[in-house]
Amino acid sequence: MTWNPALTTRPVGRHALLVELPDAGRTAAFHAEVLRRRAAGALPPVEEVVPGARTVLLDGVRDPEALARVLGGWEVPPAAADHGDVVEIPVRYDGPDLADVAALWGVATEEVAALHAARAYRVAFCGFAPGFGYLTGLPEELHVPRRATPRTRVPAGAVALAGPYSAVYPRATPGGWQLIGTMPDPGPLWDPGRERAALLAPGTRVRFVVADTARGVAAA
Amino acid sequence: MTAQLTVVRAGALTTVQDAGRHGHAHLGVPRSGALDEPAMRLANRLLGNDRDAAVLETTLTGCALRPDGAVTVVAGGAPCAVTVDGRPAPWGVPVRVPAGAVLNVGTAAAGVRSYVAVAGGVTVEPVLGSRSTDLLSGLGPEPLRDGAVVPVGTPASPVAVPVAAPWPAPPAELVLPVRLGPRADWFSPGALRVLTSATYRVSPHSNRIGLRTEGPALERVSEGELPSEGMVLGAVQVPPDGRPVIFLHDHPTTGGYPVVAVVAPGALAAAAQAVAGTPVRFTLG
Numbered sequence: 001m002t003w004n005p006a007l008t009t010r011p012v013g014r015h016a017l018l019v020e021l022p023d024a025g026r027t028a029a030f031h032a033e034v035l036r037r038r039a040a041g042a043l044p045p046v047e048e049v050v051p052g053a054r055t056v057l058l059d060g061v062r063d064p065e066a067l068a069r070v071l072g073g074w075e076v077p078p079a080a081a082d083h084g085d086v087v088e089i090p091v092r093y094d095g096p097d098l099a100d101v102a103a104l105w106g107v108a109t110e111e112v113a114a115l116h117a118a119r120a121y122r123v124a125f126c127g128f129a130p131g132f133g134y135l136t137g138l139p140e141e142l143h144v145p146r147r148a149t150p151r152t153r154v155p156a157g158a159v160a161l162a163g164p165y166s167a168v169y170p171r172a173t174p175g176g177w178q179l180i181g182t183m184p185d186p187g188p189l190w191d192p193g194r195e196r197a198a199l200l201a202p203g204t205r206v207r208f209v210v211a212d213t214a215r216g217v218a219a220a
Numbered sequence: 221m222t223a224q225l226t227v228v229r230a231g232a233l234t235t236v237q238d239a240g241r242h243g244h245a246h247l248g249v250p251r252s253g254a255l256d257e258p259a260m261r262l263a264n265r266l267l268g269n270d271r272d273a274a275v276l277e278t279t280l281t282g283c284a285l286r287p288d289g290a291v292t293v294v295a296g297g298a299p300c301a302v303t304v305d306g307r308p309a310p311w312g313v314p315v316r317v318p319a320g321a322v323l324n325v326g327t328a329a330a331g332v333r334s335y336v337a338v339a340g341g342v343t344v345e346p347v348l349g350s351r352s353t354d355l356l357s358g359l360g361p362e363p364l365r366d367g368a369v370v371p372v373g374t375p376a377s378p379v380a381v382p383v384a385a386p387w388p389a390p391p392a393e394l395v396l397p398v399r400l401g402p403r404a405d406w407f408s409p410g411a412l413r414v415l416t417s418a419t420y421r422v423s424p425h426s427n428r429i430g431l432r433t434e435g436p437a438l439e440r441v442s443e444g445e446l447p448s449e450g451m452v453l454g455a456v457q458v459p460p461d462g463r464p465v466i467f468l469h470d471h472p473t474t475g476g477y478p479v480v481a482v483v484a485p486g487a488l489a490a491a492a493q494a495v496a497g498t499p500v501r502f503t504l505g
Contacts, residue, residue: 010402010403011399011401012452012479013399013452013454013455013483014399014482014484016452016482018402018449018450048245048450050450050473050474052449053449054449055447055449055450056450057449057450057451059245059450059452060242125246125448125474126246126247126248126474127248127448127472127473127474127475128248128474129248129357130244130247130248130249130357130359131247131248132248192348192359193347197244197247198247198248201246
């Protein structure tokens with residue numbers, strides 16, 4: 001069933017519009033609808049479409065007020081669970097915070113892998129670093145806080161949790177997320193020379209696959 | 221004929237910049253590009269380059285370059301002393317630099333960022349459609365170091381006849397017209413009055429990511445964390461210390477601190493040339 005989003009729009013300077021959605025699911029649906037209409041040539045020119053946790057920013061717009069009126073008339077279909085590319089990320093569940101996360105979840109350390117890999121994830125938005133995707137899909141009872149003290153260096157390929165999100169670090173950076181595992185070969189996560197620079201772009205569906213040995217990356 | 225420039229003195233921070241990396245913000249890629257975009261364009265125009273050809277952006281202390289073939293350059297943006305093999309040369313108009321001579325772009329007499337454009341443009345390999353150095357995420361060429369070699373493209377033929385051009389002076393006072401929002405409602409009415417009436421000063425901790433300010437803290441009425449949302453160029457973001465930060469070209473594409481207002485795009489070139497200590501006033505408009 002489609003929904004009229006009854007959108008809240010907030011002007012952002014002279015050339016951008018921030019569209020607020022009630023929850024992550026409708027944010028994903030609205031973002032997908034923006035991309036569909038843009039691809040169909042049914043949207044005024046927009047330079048950047050940047051999804052956030054509960055918002056979609058439309059930047060580089062000639063007339064934000066006129067665009068806001070157009071958006072108010074949209075009927076948005078719900079995000080189909082099977083819509084979007086699926087990427088499989090092999091993970092060795094060997095992170096230094098595995099025991100802490102197990103304690104927060106109230107399970108044995110060995111069970112973290114199964115619980116984490118059992119979920120279906122979707123990239124809600126990117127930020128922090130190029131190709132760093134914020135993945136939703138963990139149920140609320142498995143949300144964990146950030147570490148009290150951030151690490152000065154988190155290695156590329158680290159599989160991490162914070163709040164409602166999972167992520168895989170595309171390159172080594174400082175970071176305060178809980179590290180539960182490692183993607184054996186993080187190379188495919190980010191390659192600016194590739195047609196699709198970010199493996200985990202907004203809207204991409206993600207499955208984590210428990211990797212026991214040196215398995216390669218499953219084809220996307 | 222193409223040439224190469226050897227960096228004899230890289231200065232405090234010299235980077236390659238063009239019009240930036242557009243269309244990738246949703247992947248976490250900053251736009252980057254010359255902070256004083258009008259200065260970059262004017263320098264290119266004086267050389268007959270494409271308006272968005274890549275140039276060098278210096279920071280406060282200039283740089284020195286030695287071409288391996290004769291090149292024509294314009295040093296513009298922040299005014300500075302220019303020499304070729306020690307002899308004074310004009311700032312802001314095309315200068316011929318013979319092969320092997322050293323072009324020195326001196327310390328800015330005012331302002332922060334000088335631009336060195338070369339006929340033919342700087343032709344480092346583009347990344348995601350831009351040659352710009354992005355200091356936040358490390359895309360594009362590394363900041364230049366002494367001894368680095370910078371490739372130059374084929375000049376337009378013939379190089380445009382020099383014309384006198386007015387270069388705007390760096391600001392003695394930075395006036396930033398803003399529109400409130402999108403998160404002005406996270407701040408008290410008193411805080412919004414402070415924003416538009418107090419005088420702030422440019423903090424020495426400013427960089428290509430943000431122009432930081434010193435001045436009265438803006439009081440929030442809405443506590444808690446803002447879920448991450450998209451950030452625009454010119455956003456006035458307010459971190460927990462309450463001091464406004466104006467996002468410049470290397471700003472993160474999403475962020476979790478509320479944006480109280482957005483600076484008009486036309487004012488950002490002056491912001492990029494405002495030295496530490498410059499008074500800053502935000503005006504509605």
